[in-house]
Amino acid sequence: MVKQTWLFDAILYIYALGLLFYFSDFAKANRSAKRMGTGLLIFVWVLQSFYLASHIFEHELLSAYTKTETLLLFAWAVLTLSLIINRFLRVELFVFIINIGGFAAFAFNVFGNPEMVPSRPGWEIDDELLFVHISLAVAAYAAFAVAAVFSGMYLFLHRRLKGKQWSPAVKRLPSLEKINTYAFRASISGIPLLVAALALGIVWVLLQGDAVLLLDAKVINSLVVLAAYLYYYLMRQFFQPAGNRLALWNLYAFGIVLLNLILTNYMSSFHHWL
Structure with missing residues (x-):
């Protein structure tokens, strides 16, 4: 076997x-x-x-x-x-x-x-699990970063069009509707990847036998990130606010991602790799 x-x-x-x-x-x-x-x-x-x-x-x-x-x-x-x-x-x-x-x-x-x-010499079996966990988390954050870029493009184009400020750069951009769609697709691609990464993180904690690790600052903030993007999805699907409000919320959510990547590393007891 x-x-x-x-x-x-x-x-x-x-x-x-x-x-x-x-x-x-x-x-x-x-x-x-x-x-x-x-x-x-x-x-x-x-x-x-x-x-x-x-x-x-x-x-x-x-x-x-x-x-x-x-x-x-x-x-x-x-x-x-x-x-x-x-x-x-x-x-x-x-x-x-x-x-x-x-x-x-x-x-x-x-x-x-x-x-x-383990597939690599010198690795423990936990290292293998962490590698898959981190890979999925990075993929999720990359999708959120793409969504944030599109949201920034949406706000830039929205402001330019509202002020009737035409330029070659504005003419080369896709329509607001398309940019909004691209941001949405990138966001919903990141959500299941983050959920899968969190599931593997919970598995790692269970294997360590220390449930207190679930209260780590990085874990809690990752759940806040997930909640922020789920709220973005619910807003777009059921409340349908203006596109610029959706774009702003997407940027706010990505700000939480950056907070998770940078600041909570100093507060985490074991998350020092991502």
Whole structure:
């Protein structure tokens, strides 16, 4: 049976990407995104099924169900049921939420298994988990940075158009509607990536056996970042304020991201890498 973590790292990245597409379909009905997300989750299901079957085959059936193997079975069952339900119902948010639990359970199974061998010499298994956690968090912050740039472009163009200040730079910019759409798409791409990163962070804390770490300044501020972007999504979808107000809130939310990256590092007891 496979003991190298690189395969499971790849499964987690594919899993997170599939959840990103599902959330994108929920946020802005997009059938192609849903098809892509479904295809990625089916691929993850095939890999999980192979791993589960090989593990049960290698051990006696009853002796296979230790704590970590039970979590693996739970993660596989969650993914299986979500795919079946999604086949008959349009419940993308349900699929996303329940699979975050399956995603975390699968990660706990992999990185909580003492038999696993890190993919890089000199690494501990916790280092491997942190690498995936940090990679997803950086991807989320990059998406938020792109959204902030588009929001800044929106405010610049809005002010220029309102003041009838025409220039070659203004003429080369996309329309306000397109810039608003680009900022929204970048923001909703970052949300599921941040949720996945937080899920892996919780798994890391559970593996350390110190729940007090959940009260760390970095963890709390990351939840504030998530809340800020969820509020942005809710505002745009249900309240539909003026575009310049949305752009300003997007910039405020990114300001919280910068606060999370810079200031809370000095207040965190263990977050000194991001």
